[in-house]
Amino acid sequence: MDGAENITILIAEDNVVSRELMASILKTQGYQIMGASDGTQAIQVIENNDIDLALVDLNMAPTGGFEFVRYLVVNGIRLPVIVVTADESTDVLMKANELNVTRILQKPVEPDRLLSIVGHVLKKYGYTSPALATQTYEPHFTDEQLMQRAVELAERNARSKKGGPFGAVISNEKGKILGEGTNGITSRVDPTAHAEIMAIRQAAEKLGRSDLSDCTLYCSSEPTMMGHALISSVGIKKVFFGLSHKEINKIRSQDAKVRAELEGHKPKETEYIQLGHDHAMTVFERWEALEEKLAD
Numbered sequence: 335m336d337g338a339e340n341i342t343i344l345i346a347e348d349n350v351v352s353r354e355l356m357a358s359i360l361k362t363q364g365y366q367i368m369g370a371s372d373g374t375q376a377i378q379v380i381e382n383n384d385i386d387l388a389l390v391d392l393n394m395a396p397t398g399g400f401e402f403v404r405y406l407v408v409n410g411i412r413l414p415v416i417v418v419t420a421d422e423s424t425d426v427l428m429k430a431n432e433l434n435v436t437r438i439l440q441k442p443v444e445p446d447r448l449l450s451i452v453g454h455v456l457k458k459y460g461y462t463s464p465a466l467a468t469q470t471y472e473p474h475f476t477d478e479q480l481m482q483r484a485v486e487l488a489e490r491n492a493r494s495k496k497g498g499p500f501g502a503v504i505s506n507e508k509g510k511i512l513g514e515g516t517n518g519i520t521s522r523v524d525p526t527a528h529a530e531i532m533a534i535r536q537a538a539e540k541l542g543r544s545d546l547s548d549c550t551l552y553c554s555s556e557p558t559m560m561g562h563a564l565i566s567s568v569g570i571k572k573v574f575f576g577l578s579h580k581e582i583n584k585i586r587s588q589d590a591k592v593r594a595e596l597e598g599h600k601p602k603e604t605e606y607i608q609l610g611h612d613h614a615m616t617v618f619e620r621w622e623a624l625e626e627k628l629a630d
Contacts, residue, residue: 342366346376347391351482359445373397392419403433414455420489442486474509480552481610488554491516492621499621502529502553504537513537530561546570554614572605576614
């Protein structure tokens with residue numbers, strides 16, 4: 335039996351932030367990590383190194399996760415594989431089953447869920463893993479990682495059709511996540527269920543106070559007018575956002591009307607910083623294309 339320090343995990347993910355996020359979580363438990371940016375590079379890694387487990391993103395370019403798994407099957411390589419994806423469709427589950435994929439891990443990746451699944455898979459293959467032991471994992475993320483998570487929440491929300499492509503994360507000054515939220519106006523029939531508002535509610539409940547002046551908010555798109563008011567009310571001083579109001583004006587037309595009426599009264603104490611624009615725009619454009627297709 336090998337301890338974590340003798341277990342090497344390959345993480346194949348074309349998004350650098352996502353790859354580093356998973357790597358940082360697993361490294362806290364003592365695992366050795368190797369990275370790859372697509373399936374072809376992942377194949378090169380396993381050919382030249384002793385890998386015990388592979389975490390493989392499904393949608394990598396030019397070579398995706400299933401292509402990597404197919405290579406293992408064709409060449410008779412016995413390697414446990416956890417496919418990471420935001421796609422919850424039946425087609426993905428069927429293909430994964432056909433290729434004998436060990437497990438599927440849904441995005442956005444939950445730290446505890448990641449450690450639990452990795453631990454169970456390794457145990458199944460005869461390894462001793464600390465991921466199921468008594469160690470407590472307290473994740474602390476960078477601004478880029480927290481924005482990445484907000485955008486992944488937005489993507490999952492859009493795919494599940496629970497609301498639009500809007501996600502938000504709030505953290506303390508050390509980068510520990512205190513609350514998360516997605517747009518639930520449609521599914522909850524709640525006009526206040528904006529992503530940033532849901533995240534702020536969760537953080538306030540967790541902390542047991544309404545003063546969040548020591549917290550930072552990360553949103554896949556610039557907060558709504560209602561969100562702006564709440565942000566000011568709880569004292570949040572810094573907000574990162576992926577897309578501006580102008581870029582998603584087609585959805586937030588009502589916000590533009592309210593903003594025009596309140597011109598000159600925008601809070602001055604909070605700093606708003608755009609971050610992760612390209613990824614957020616890709617998710618938004620996919621959602622927009624799907625909505626237009628459904629409308630035809």
